[in-house]
Amino acid sequence: MTRELTHFIGGQHVAGASGRFSDVFDPSTGQVQARVPLASTAEVAAAIANAEEAQREWGDTNPQKRARVLLKFLELVAKDMDNLARTLSSEHGKTFEDSKGDIQRGVEVIEFATGAPHLLKGEYSTGAGAGIDVYSMRQPLGVVAGITPFNFPAMIPLWKMGPALAAGNSFILKPSERDPSVPLRIAELFLEAGLPAGVLNVVNGDKEAVDAILHDERVKAVGFVGSTPIAQYIYETAAANGKRAQCFGGAKNHMIVMPDADLDQVADALIGAGYGSAGERCMAISVAVPVGKATGDALAAKLAERVRHLKVGPALAEGMDYGPLVTAAARDRVEHFIQLGIDEGGTLLADGRGYTVPGFEQGFYLGPTLFDNITTDMTIYRQEVFGPVLIIARADDYEQALAMASDHEYGNGVSIFTRDGDAARDFSARVNVGMVGVNVPIPVPIAYHTFGGWKKSGFGDLNQHGPDAFRFYTKTKTVTSRWPSGIKEGASFVIPTMH
Numbered sequence: 001m002t003r004e005l006t007h008f009i010g011g012q013h014v015a016g017a018s019g020r021f022s023d024v025f026d027p028s029t030g031q032v033q034a035r036v037p038l039a040s041t042a043e044v045a046a047a048i049a050n051a052e053e054a055q056r057e058w059g060d061t062n063p064q065k066r067a068r069v070l071l072k073f074l075e076l077v078a079k080d081m082d083n084l085a086r087t088l089s090s091e092h093g094k095t096f097e098d099s100k101g102d103i104q105r106g107v108e109v110i111e112f113a114t115g116a117p118h119l120l121k122g123e124y125s126t127g128a129g130a131g132i133d134v135y136s137m138r139q140p141l142g143v144v145a146g147i148t149p150f151n152f153p154a155m156i157p158l159w160k161m162g163p164a165l166a167a168g169n170s171f172i173l174k175p176s177e178r179d180p181s182v183p184l185r186i187a188e189l190f191l192e193a194g195l196p197a198g199v200l201n202v203v204n205g206d207k208e209a210v211d212a213i214l215h216d217e218r219v220k221a222v223g224f225v226g227s228t229p230i231a232q233y234i235y236e237t238a239a240a241n242g243k244r245a246q247c248f249g250g251a252k253n254h255m256i257v258m259p260d261a262d263l264d265q266v267a268d269a270l271i272g273a274g275y276g277s278a279g280e281r282c283m284a285i286s287v288a289v290p291v292g293k294a295t296g297d298a299l300a301a302k303l304a305e306r307v308r309h310l311k312v313g314p315a316l317a318e319g320m321d322y323g324p325l326v327t328a329a330a331r332d333r334v335e336h337f338i339q340l341g342i343d344e345g346g347t348l349l350a351d352g353r354g355y356t357v358p359g360f361e362q363g364f365y366l367g368p369t370l371f372d373n374i375t376t377d378m379t380i381y382r383q384e385v386f387g388p389v390l391i392i393a394r395a396d397d398y399e400q401a402l403a404m405a406s407d408h409e410y411g412n413g414v415s416i417f418t419r420d421g422d423a424a425r426d427f428s429a430r431v432n433v434g435m436v437g438v439n440v441p442i443p444v445p446i447a448y449h450t451f452g453g454w455k456k457s458g459f460g461d462l463n464q465h466g467p468d469a470f471r472f473y474t475k476t477k478t479v480t481s482r483w484p485s486g487i488k489e490g491a492s493f494v495i496p497t498m499h
Contacts, residue, residue, distance in 0.1 A: 003033065025327060077107055144220055251403070256427065303370055304469060447465055
């Protein structure tokens with residue numbers, strides 16, 4: 001029997017009232033396992049009103065007490081990790097261990113956010129002028145919102161809600177309608193951890209819910225992760241409505257392979273970073289850029305050999321390297337890109353189309369696909385594929401490889417593999433990309449630094465997690481204070497100066 005999911009508002013599950021639903025699939029079997037309600041504008045407005053009311057007391061709670069709620073939440077997640085991971089795998093399709101990694105990377109940001117009392121401290125200048133002190137304070141914005149993607153149903157919501165809640169805001173989460181169960185469970189665990197009802201509300205929905213959030217004046221800030229066109233739309237719409245916005249879009253992450261690199265290490269790194277999670281990661285390496293013909297020939301041979309041994313199957317099966325794509329439409333889209341790569345002249349070394357798993361013939365599977373001799377004018381190079389497709393785009397020399405990563409319209413992540421410290425240093429300084437890895441395949445920064453891409457991969461001035469998160473989710477008030485010794489001084493009509 002198909003389950004019917006809910007929203008989570010005011011500390012309780014709330015049935016959908018719009019009459020509209022979306023199917024939630026089990027990608028491993030291809031079967032519908034649940035229906036998720038799609039909220040109307042009125043339902044979103046009710047969730048925001050509830051959050052606004054709850055935020056007043058939460059915002060007045062001292063930061064240490066708020067941090068203790070986060071600490072309790074971490075304890076509860078640790079106990080429920082396996083159940084959370086299984087649920088995540090069943091709706092997304094990534095392997096069980098990969099799902100635990102999804103949750104763990106979110107947990108790390110919650111751990112960072114428990115340091116909110118320190119991160120929320122203001123600044124103080126005594127004696128800035130005669131009898132004058134100047135100080136600043138960070139205050140919560142009020143109601144803020146996160147619109148999060150299907151590919152990380154735990155990590156991205158936690159990245160956004162952790163700092164937002166720690167800073168004293170209430171949070172409206174609009175998760176992906178493709179895999180909403182883990183976000184709903186996260187809300188339950190926060191309530192169990194002591195978060196007041198209404199401070200975290202989960203509203204499932206589609207574009208109507210998104211637009212309701214964007215146009216509601218009570219929502220002061222919006223965070224988004226997803227495709228670039230939607231990221232740009234949300235950023236522009238939020239800005240037009242006077243909201244803060246941090247919006248992260250697509251990616252085309254390159255790995256530059258220098259002639260001196262250990263090619264066995266490179267090939268292993270590329271296989272993991274290119275095909276892990278079926279390539280459905282915004283930080284997946286999808287373009288290998290070997291420098292020089294000899295490097296390219298050797299790398300292509302090593303990759304072709306390794307690809308043949310990858311194991312693809314159900315998300316919860318033992319020993320799988322990756323599972324299915326999230327929906328049939330996602331698989332069909334990737335297959336379309338593969339055909340375009342062939343039509344535009346790429347050399348297909350491994351074709352993953354038509355891949356089936358015995359006993360799971362209806363699942364949304366796609367085998368590992370590998371292209372060589374891809375050029376920068378091909379569609380499969382220019383656009384984000386978001387599937388288990390790795391392309392080799394060769395460069396004649398270092399400068400050409402650097403230009404390929406720098407000139408691409410996406411600027412999320414990039415890596416260089418080399419034994420040459422000078423080359424690595426030069427590359428890190430000059431490449432026009434937001435996150436750089438040196439002999440690291442997926443350059444995702446740790447929680448106490450900040451995550452964000454450049455160019456069409458990111459819209460907004462501040463990045464996700466790290467100190468930027470607390471700058472984004474708070475407003476700074478600066479107070480200039482003077483306490484005269486008495487009332488002997490008369491009125492002054494001259495602008496105050498600090499002397």
